Amino acid sequence: MARMTMDEIDNSLSEEELKQLDVAAKKKPIFDDDSPEMTLDMLKQFKRMNRTKQTASIHLSPKAQSFCKAYGKGYTSFLSRLIDAALDDEELVKKCI
Numbered sequence: 632m633a634r635m636t637m638d639e640i641d642n643s644l645s646e647e648e649l650k651q652l653d654v655a656a657k658k659k660p661i662f663d664d665d666s667p668e669m670t671l672d673m674l675k676q677f678k679r680m681n682r683t684k685q686t687a688s689i690h691l692s693p694k695a696q697s698f699c700k701a702y703g704k705g706y707t708s709f710l711s712r713l714i715d716a717a718l719d720d721e722e723l724v725k726k727c728i
Contacts, residue, residue, distance in 0.1 A: 684711070 640652065662668040691699070699706045699713075717723050 640649070644652075660668075699710045702709045717727075
């Protein structure tokens, strides 16, 4: 969903179009079975997309690969977080060089 303020709206809109936008902005959402209102628990299940990730190819030992895959779907994200945590540990980095 994209949100814009009235200040960001294109100046070429007609007076009628601006009125329609104003009316739409004041409407409350309508929830139904296909689109229920999200509870806090439902919202917590969403994960923020990090679009700054880079794709890389690495060679893993069979032990490392089976360890990560044992965590199931999303194991590559788990591996990325594991590497990030390891990089924050200077002693561990020195040990692995």
